[in-house]
Amino acid sequence: MMRVMVVDDEPLARDGVRARLASHADMRWVGEAGDGESAIQAIESLQPDLVFMDVQMPGMSGIDALRRVASQTRPLSILLTAYDNFAVAAFEIHALDYLLKPIDDQRFRESLDRARAAFRQRTHDGHVEPPKAWAERFTVRVGQRIAVIEATQVDWIEANDDYAGLHVGSRAYLLREPLHQLAKRLDPNRFLRIHRSTIVRIDRIAELEALSNRDCLLRLHDGTPLRASRTYVDQLHAALAAR
Amino acid sequence: MMRVPAHEQPTGVPLRTSLLAGLPIAMCMGVMALPELGHAYAGEYRAFYAACYLFWIAPLSLLQRAMWQRGVPARISIPLLLLVTYIPSVINNALAQAAAVHWGLVPGYEFHRIFAGLDGCWLALIAFCAIHALLHHHNALQCSRRREAEATALAREAELRALQYQLHPHFLFNTLNSISALVADGRGNDATRMIALLGDLLRATLERSEAREVTLAEELSLTEHYLDIERARLGRRLQVDMRVGPGVLQALVPPLLLQPLVENAIRHGIALRATGGAMNLRIDRDRDALTIELRNDGVPSLEDDHPRDSTSIGLNNVRQRLTALYPGNYTLDFTVAADGACTIRITLPLRLAATTAGPMARTA
Numbered sequence: 001m002m003r004v005m006v007v008d009d010e011p012l013a014r015d016g017v018r019a020r021l022a023s024h025a026d027m028r029w030v031g032e033a034g035d036g037e038s039a040i041q042a043i044e045s046l047q048p049d050l051v052f053m054d055v056q057m058p059g060m061s062g063i064d065a066l067r068r069v070a071s072q073t074r075p076l077s078i079l080l081t082a083y084d085n086f087a088v089a090a091f092e093i094h095a096l097d098y099l100l101k102p103i104d105d106q107r108f109r110e111s112l113d114r115a116r117a118a119f120r121q122r123t124h125d126g127h128v129e130p131p132k133a134w135a136e137r138f139t140v141r142v143g144q145r146i147a148v149i150e151a152t153q154v155d156w157i158e159a160n161d162d163y164a165g166l167h168v169g170s171r172a173y174l175l176r177e178p179l180h181q182l183a184k185r186l187d188p189n190r191f192l193r194i195h196r197s198t199i200v201r202i203d204r205i206a207e208l209e210a211l212s213n214r215d216c217l218l219r220l221h222d223g224t225p226l227r228a229s230r231t232y233v234d235q236l237h238a239a240l241a242a243r
Numbered sequence: 244m245m246r247v248p249a250h251e252q253p254t255g256v257p258l259r260t261s262l263l264a265g266l267p268i269a270m271c272m273g274v275m276a277l278p279e280l281g282h283a284y285a286g287e288y289r290a291f292y293a294a295c296y297l298f299w300i301a302p303l304s305l306l307q308r309a310m311w312q313r314g315v316p317a318r319i320s321i322p323l324l325l326l327v328t329y330i331p332s333v334i335n336n337a338l339a340q341a342a343a344v345h346w347g348l349v350p351g352y353e354f355h356r357i358f359a360g361l362d363g364c365w366l367a368l369i370a371f372c373a374i375h376a377l378l379h380h381h382n383a384l385q386c387s388r389r390r391e392a393e394a395t396a397l398a399r400e401a402e403l404r405a406l407q408y409q410l411h412p413h414f415l416f417n418t419l420n421s422i423s424a425l426v427a428d429g430r431g432n433d434a435t436r437m438i439a440l441l442g443d444l445l446r447a448t449l450e451r452s453e454a455r456e457v458t459l460a461e462e463l464s465l466t467e468h469y470l471d472i473e474r475a476r477l478g479r480r481l482q483v484d485m486r487v488g489p490g491v492l493q494a495l496v497p498p499l500l501l502q503p504l505v506e507n508a509i510r511h512g513i514a515l516r517a518t519g520g521a522m523n524l525r526i527d528r529d530r531d532a533l534t535i536e537l538r539n540d541g542v543p544s545l546e547d548d549h550p551r552d553s554t555s556i557g558l559n560n561v562r563q564r565l566t567a568l569y570p571g572n573y574t575l576d577f578t579v580a581a582d583g584a585c586t587i588r589i590t591l592p593l594r595l596a597a598t599t600a601g602p603m604a605r606t607a
Contacts, residue, residue, distance in 0.1 A: 100446070104439035105432055161478065170484070197471070209460035209492040213447065217460035223486030225460075227467045 002119055005046060006032045007039040007062060008054035008080065013101070017052050017080075020108050027112065036060025040068050048075045050115050055081040055098075066093045076118050078111050098231060106159075106180050107196045107231075113184075134187035138166060140173040149173055151190070155204045155220055157182065159197035169222065192239050194218065194228035202239050256375075256382045261308065264375045265300040268367050269293055284348065291339060296367050299331040303368060307375055328368035333357060335364045397567050414506070421476055437475050444468040455568070456495040458596050459526065459533075463487070466501045473509050480519025481509065488527035493595045496533070497564050504587055507557045508539035512585055515542045533593040541583030558587075565591070 004027050006017045014032050021027045031046050033039040035057055043051065053062035060068075066077055079098035096118055097111045138149045149166055158165040158172075159179035166173045175182065183193055193199050200218065207219040208228075216228040216236065228236050276289035306327060310320045336357045343349045418441050425434035447468045463485075474481055505522070513520040520540025527534050558577055565573045569592055576588045 100439075100442065102435070102438045102442045105435050107439070206489065207492055209458065211458075211461050211464055215447075215464060217464050217492060219487050219489070219492055223488060225463045225467075225485055225487045225492075227464050 001026055001028055002049040002115065003028050003030045003046070005030055005039075005042060005048035005051045005075070007034075007036075007042075007051060007057075007065070008032075009034050009057040010054075013054065013080070016103060020103070020105065024112060026116070036062065036065035036068075039065045043069050043075060044073065047073065049119055050076045050078065052078050052080055052099075053095075055079050063093060066095075076115055076122070078115065100231075104196055109180055110183075110193075110196070134190075135182075135185040138173075138175050140166065140175050142173065147173065149175075151186070154191075155201055155222060156224065156226060157191075157199040167224070192232075192236060194226065194232045194236055196229070198226055198228075200226060205240065208236075208240070256308075256379050258304070258308070260378065261304040261375055262301065264304075264378050265297065265371050267374065268370050269297060271370075272296065272367060288339065291342075292335060292364055292367075295331070295335045295338075296364055296371075299328075299364075299368060300371050303328065303331075303371065304375055307372060307379075311379060324372050325369065328365055328372065331368065332365035418472060418476075433475070437472070440468075440471045440475055444472060455497070457498045458492065459487070459494045459496050460492040462496050462498065462501050463492075465499070466505050469502050469505065477509070477514060477519065480516075481513055482519065482521040483524075484521065485524040486526070490595075491526060491528050491533060491593070494528070494533045494591075495594045495596055496591065497568055500561060500564075500589075501535070501537075503557045503561060504537050508537060508585065512539040512541035512583065516540060528593055529590070531593050532590045535587075535589040535591075537585075537587045539585055541579070541585050543581065543583045544579070561589075565589075 004021060006014045006021075006029070008014045008017070011034070014034075018029055018032070021029055027050075030048050031042050033042045036059055039051075039053070039062070051066075053066060055062045062079060066074060069075075074093075077093065077095045079095045080101060080103070081098060082101040096114050099107060099111055134151075136151050138151070138154075140147050140149060149168060153168045155167045155169070157179065158167065160174060162176070162178050163174045164177055164179045164182045166175055179197065179199065183191075183199060186199065190201060190203070191199050192202050194216075200220070204220045204222075205218050206221045209217045209219075211217060214230040214233065216230075216233050218226045218228055220226065272289065272293045276286065276293075279285035279289065303324075307320075307324070310323075315323075340349070340352055340357060344352060418437070422434050422437045422441070425431075425437060444465075447465050470483060474483075501524070505524070508522050513522060522537070522539040525534075525536045558575075562575055565575060572592050574588070574590045576586075578586050580586075
């Protein structure tokens with residue numbers, strides 16, 4: 001169980017986060033604040049495990065508020081922002097993630113997954129989960145027959161409503177599994193989430209071009225261009241540097 | 244509408260101005276002659292040199308202008324001008340000596356004085372060339388500044404048109420309407436997703452750089468943002484296949500080159516088909532050119548053979564901007580097959596942006 005606090009100067013925005021948290025049984029809403037000063041007080045008295053923090057608020061910014069909390073008592077944080085550049089500052093306060101408004105549900109779920117992982121690590125003090133068995137093959141329906149796709153054949157995967165589109169060469173196969181669930185079964189050493197609707201096989205990446213808004217554009221060996229959103233770019237660089 | 248930068252005259256400075264540039268030197272010669280007035284024949288002597296000088300600057304300025312026109316480099320033009328100005332000086336000296344001998348002012352010819360003693364005319368002619376070159380340089384500078392200002396104004400105009408195009412209220416309100424329909428239908432998850440996608444597109448639009456050209460990577464990214472919304476709306480009816488060749492992500496293209504074309508392909512092609520359809524985008528390099536080919540399924544045209552109006556408006560917008568940026572240096576072909584499938588082929592001069600120190604550099 002994680003104790004979660006929400007800080008945003010707009011009540012509707014707080015409600016939005018709270019409503020999304022409601023569907024996650026392991027997240028307990030413990031309080032909220034509407035500005036930086038009261039956020040600091042609330043964090044110190046409530047001691048939440050996780051705080052959703054809006055960056056732009058009148059008076060003190062969310063980042064400054066987190067900075068003012070002593071690092072030992074500082075909760076895990078997920079930043080919320082509508083439109084600005086603050087990646088460096090987010091890095092400095094060790095924010096887990098940042099979400100862009102309007103919030104995408106899927107992206108929100110993913111942030112929570114990150115928070116859970118970080119929380120486990122914090123409470124179990126570095127205890128590592130036993131390695132999972134990663135998906136090796138997928139069965140997809142092609143017309144009347146069932147085809148088996150090896151994970152090693154897949155170039156990239158695209159979200160398609162409740163399906164995942166597995167791209168193999170010039171063909172795409174629909175797998176009846178939402179992308180965010182499939183993502184958990186894929187070997188993180190081979191596959192990487194680069195966008196809320198895209199997963200790519202790391203060794204298929206041929207080129208990477210940085211964009212002015214800190215997103216990236218990838219080109220795969222087969223020529224497919226794919227967008228990597230800024231919230232995944234750091235992991236992407238880490239994964240590419242690891243090879 | 245379309246303005247093409249006015250071409251400066253090839254020589255820049257008008258001929259009259261070129262000749263007037265000789266006057267300051269003539270005046271200097273007059274001033275230099277003052278202390279010697281009263282000496283025997285000094286006045287006549289100086290007047291003769293001044294007249295010679297004024298006579299020679301005409302062919303000299305023509306020569307200089309001819310060299311500028313042909314773009315002769317300075318390492319050739321400067322020695323050549325020194326030589327060319329030396330010859331008239333020698334001729335002057337020879338004439339002056341001949342006159343002096345003729346009127347018995349000097350006992351006989353002194354050849355060393357013909358080839359030396361050139362201060363009278365050679366320096367003056369060199370000074371003329373220098374002043375003339377200065378004028379020309381100044382003029383060229385003004386012209387290039389004017390051209391730059393014109394190009395900037397033109398780019399801004401294109402930017403404005405592009406902006407109007409991309410924030411097309413039709414698209415925005417249609418998307419809002421789709422969202423509203425999703426909410427009314429109780430499909431809250433789909434609605435929030437569509438809102439997030441619209442947010443992304445607006446963010447990408449607002450974060451665009453002001454540049455008159457962007458990298459292909461930027462343009463593809465914006466097009467993808469747009470495609471996300473169309474995918475959400477059309478679902479599996481829309482099949483997109485994009486392929487980009489190696490080494491062209493940094494190619495410079497005008498902002499919003501692809502997005503309006505892709506929008507056309509979907510709105511006036513694929514979206515009209517009950518079964519949906521495919522769109523193929525191929526971008527590659529062909530020697531010094533960037534080639535873009537966009538093909539989409541469509542519906543056979545019913546009433547006439549002309550492409551639909553809004554299609555042509557979108558195409559005209561792109562064509563105008565290409566003409567402004569690459570006059571005479573691009574191609575754009577649009578063909579419609581009998582079954583309504585459309586193909587657009589564009590070739591642009593391939594120029595690559597300098598490598599940017601973006602997030603790549605940050606990982607270090």
